[in-house]
Amino acid sequence: MDAILAQLLNGLDKGGAYALIALGLTLVFGTLGVVNFAHGALFMLGCFCAVVLRQLLTIETVTVDPTQLSPWGAAVEVRTPLVQAWLGDWGAFLVDYSVPISVLFAVPVMLVIGIALERGLIKHFYKRSHAEQILVTFGVAIVLQEIVKSFFGANPMPQPIPTDLRGAADVGAWLGMEANQLTYPMWRLVYLLFSLGVIGAVFAFMRFTTFGMVVRAGMTDRETVGVLGIDIDRRFTIIFGLAAVVAGVAGAMYTPLLAPNYHIGMDFLVLSFVVVVVGGMGSLPGAVVAGFLLGILQSYASMNEVKEILPGIDQIIIYLVAIVILLVRPRGLMGRSGIMEG
Amino acid sequence: MFSLSRKNVITLVIFSAIVLTMPIWLKPLGAAYPGLMQKFVIYAIFAIGFNILFGLTGYLSFGHAAFLGVGSYTAVWSFKLLTMDMIPALIFAVIFAGIFALFIGYFSLRRSGIYFSILTLAFAQMSYSLAYSVLTPITFGETGLLIARDDPRAIDAMLGVNQSASGMPVPSLLGFELGGYSGFYICAVVLIVAFFLSQMIFASPFGMALRGIKSNQTRMMYTGFNTKPYMLTAFVISGMFAGLAGGLLAVTDPIAGAERMKWTESGNLVLMTMLGGVGTLVGPVVGAWLIKYLENIFSAINTNMLNNFFDFLPDGVQTVMVTVMSKFVGEGWHLTLGLMFVLIVVFLPGGLVEGTERLVRRFRRIAGPSDEPTGKMASGRAGND
Numbered sequence: 001m002d003a004i005l006a007q008l009l010n011g012l013d014k015g016g017a018y019a020l021i022a023l024g025l026t027l028v029f030g031t032l033g034v035v036n037f038a039h040g041a042l043f044m045l046g047c048f049c050a051v052v053l054r055q056l057l058t059i060e061t062v063t064v065d066p067t068q069l070s071p072w073g074a075a076v077e078v079r080t081p082l083v084q085a086w087l088g089d090w091g092a093f094l095v096d097y098s099v100p101i102s103v104l105f106a107v108p109v110m111l112v113i114g115i116a117l118e119r120g121l122i123k124h125f126y127k128r129s130h131a132e133q134i135l136v137t138f139g140v141a142i143v144l145q146e147i148v149k150s151f152f153g154a155n156p157m158p159q160p161i162p163t164d165l166r167g168a169a170d171v172g173a174w175l176g177m178e179a180n181q182l183t184y185p186m187w188r189l190v191y192l193l194f195s196l197g198v199i200g201a202v203f204a205f206m207r208f209t210t211f212g213m214v215v216r217a218g219m220t221d222r223e224t225v226g227v228l229g230i231d232i233d234r235r236f237t238i239i240f241g242l243a244a245v246v247a248g249v250a251g252a253m254y255t256p257l258l259a260p261n262y263h264i265g266m267d268f269l270v271l272s273f274v275v276v277v278v279g280g281m282g283s284l285p286g287a288v289v290a291g292f293l294l295g296i297l298q299s300y301a302s303m304n305e306v307k308e309i310l311p312g313i314d315q316i317i318i319y320l321v322a323i324v325i326l327l328v329r330p331r332g333l334m335g336r337s338g339i340m341e342g
Numbered sequence: 343m344f345s346l347s348r349k350n351v352i353t354l355v356i357f358s359a360i361v362l363t364m365p366i367w368l369k370p371l372g373a374a375y376p377g378l379m380q381k382f383v384i385y386a387i388f389a390i391g392f393n394i395l396f397g398l399t400g401y402l403s404f405g406h407a408a409f410l411g412v413g414s415y416t417a418v419w420s421f422k423l424l425t426m427d428m429i430p431a432l433i434f435a436v437i438f439a440g441i442f443a444l445f446i447g448y449f450s451l452r453r454s455g456i457y458f459s460i461l462t463l464a465f466a467q468m469s470y471s472l473a474y475s476v477l478t479p480i481t482f483g484e485t486g487l488l489i490a491r492d493d494p495r496a497i498d499a500m501l502g503v504n505q506s507a508s509g510m511p512v513p514s515l516l517g518f519e520l521g522g523y524s525g526f527y528i529c530a531v532v533l534i535v536a537f538f539l540s541q542m543i544f545a546s547p548f549g550m551a552l553r554g555i556k557s558n559q560t561r562m563m564y565t566g567f568n569t570k571p572y573m574l575t576a577f578v579i580s581g582m583f584a585g586l587a588g589g590l591l592a593v594t595d596p597i598a599g600a601e602r603m604k605w606t607e608s609g610n611l612v613l614m615t616m617l618g619g620v621g622t623l624v625g626p627v628v629g630a631w632l633i634k635y636l637e638n639i640f641s642a643i644n645t646n647m648l649n650n651f652f653d654f655l656p657d658g659v660q661t662v663m664v665t666v667m668s669k670f671v672g673e674g675w676h677l678t679l680g681l682m683f684v685l686i687v688v689f690l691p692g693g694l695v696e697g698t699e700r701l702v703r704r705f706r707r708i709a710g711p712s713d714e715p716t717g718k719m720a721s722g723r724a725g726n727d
Binding site: 128131138141142143149150273274277330 | 396400402449452453455456457459460461463464465467468471472474475476477605606609612613616669674676677679680681682683684687688691
């Protein structure tokens with residue numbers, strides 16, 4: 001029972017990441033009608049926002065302290081981050097919390113990157129075939145990936161969890177079980193809550209603001225909205241930026257869970273496409289539900305009991321589910337019928 | 343050869359001449375060594391096969407690398423279990439890749455458009471993951487499948503062929519050991535046969551039907567035409583070409599690894615085809631050659647060579663240029679590849695073949711505007727007539 005519950009929790013945080021990436025993908029698809037293979041690369045850029053911020057915050061001064069001696073008798077080099085030297089405890093806090101803070105850093109950066117990408121390239125591809133959209137965005141993904149590689153190298157760059165959030169949360173106790181029956185790493189819990197928060201914010205934005213209303217109207221019937229005198233293209237551009245932001249913050253917060261390297265985006269991309277397809281192309285709730293569903297399924301499939309019966313199932317479960325869904329219910333869980341089947 | 347039009351026969355002859363004289367005309371380009379030329383030829387076969395599916399029917403498969411991988415594995419197993427002769431290896435590679443394509447195609451072709459792409463992608467990624475995990479007894483996971491001296495090789499043992507006199511056994515053709523130039527010429531002959539087959543398919547009623555499906559599948563079905571078996575046949579043929587290419591890769595270098603099945607490999611294949619020209623006969627071949635050539639050239643350049651090249655510039659400018667350019671070569675060759683991807687799709691959607699045709703048309707117009715056959719050249723993709 002506990003094991004099942006623990007795996008459910010394990011699946012939820014991974015599902016959160018899938019859901020966030022798929023949300024952006026399907027948002028772009030629903031508004032612009034573009035199949036964006038560069039979305040995984042945007043997730044990767046988000047991860048590297050966290051890396052860059054931490055590198056900036058930990059620029060150090062090295063002073064030789066003659067009063068302290070190492071075991072070999074040489075003077076010890078004391079490294080102090082500049083931020084800490086300037087701001088004292090507040091600086092130390094900044095360094096410690098670099099990953100959550102990088103979310104704030106990632107938002108403007110990703111917004112700019114997203115809008116630039118849409119204005120500079122993607123907008124020329126609305127009328128082209130999906131195959132060409134896939135190819136051009138695939139090319140963009142490779143370019144972004146290689147640029148990151150040339151600056152940061154090919155090795156994974158692990159990011160630390162803030163000290164206060166390093167422990168395990170006693171989830172079992174909250175649910176009325178005995179203490180330490182069911183513990184769960186605090187940061188994963190934070191990630192889960194964070195992803196739920198972002199998903200909620202995106203839905204609220206689409207649901208309750210005039211901007212969101214116009215965009216939804218544009219998703220249903222772009223021409224009519226245009227005829228009414230609304231510059232729908234500009235709004236769609238901002239939506240592309242928003243999708244980039246969602247992918248970026250999802251990446252930035254994920255860095256402590258999985259050390260980012262330059263091809264982390266490609267690894268997530270295929271999975272998130274599968275998530276989108278399972279949820280239904282262009283359906284926002286579908287993407288979220290499918291994200292969590294596949295995350296949980298994957299985590300159950302990696303249980304040892306399951307692997308004994310079906311070896312290797314943890315590697316392929318997601319693809320298997322996608323294939324079955326596509327064959328049985330091609331529009332996905334919540335998609336409208338007839339989208340992109342021609 | 344009788345079913346080919348006069349124009350196609352001429353194309354075939356010229357094509358064969360170009361392929362067979364590769365060692366000569368590649369010499370000034372600095373690429374005339376056998377290992378690389380084998381790659382040129384093999385990837386051309388791969389791209390020709392892919393073009394039969396994507397070019398004729400417009401179905402974009404993102405899983406063709408899986409068939410290449412299956413072909414390689416089958417060929418190496420044939421080397422291990424049966425004989426070092428390449429003929430059974432290639433036959434088995436083609437058959438197994440065909441069966442595999444039949445299975446994947448049967449399911450994937452139930453959907454079209456982006457769903458088809460994602461289904462093939464999912465199947466291919468599944469095979470890739472399985473090759474690394476559960477199927478390690480067959481694929482040997484990360485080490486890759488290698489031949490060994492003490493493999494059984496039933497047929498060789500039966501015929502009393504003893505290859506293991508010194509060192510590792512080498513793939514052979516009817517007793518002649520392959521390697522270097524002989525390996526290249528064998529592959530070249532296979533490429534010419536593959537090109538001929540693709541010409542036949544393009545010119546046949548079957549190819550016409552596939553083009554009909556590409557331009558309007560619904561209308562084809564309304565005319566009482568069952569498109570399913572045609573699509574599946576095209577998919578399987580295309581998979582068999584990939585299997586053949588995979589088998590040849592194993593013949594030239596008897597090792598098979600799962601990284602050949604990764605989906606980015608399929609992406610590169612799509613690029614090769616697009617670069618040359620989708621739906622044209624020679625386009626995919628040109629694309630494959632160009633990509634492999636550039637890959638070889640760009641990834642071999644290092645900082646020293648750049649320094650020499652930019653020597654004429656003033657020192658500061660030279661350093662800047664070398665720093666910038668070094669991002670695009672050597673390890674960073676993929677950056678160039680990605681940029682090429684974007685530029686080609688943006689500026690040259692028809693590929694090099696169409697680009698050349700457009701240039702030729704422009705020159706003709708300048709030379710003599712009267713003898714321009716209207717409309718004929720505009721749709722003048724090779725094999726369309």
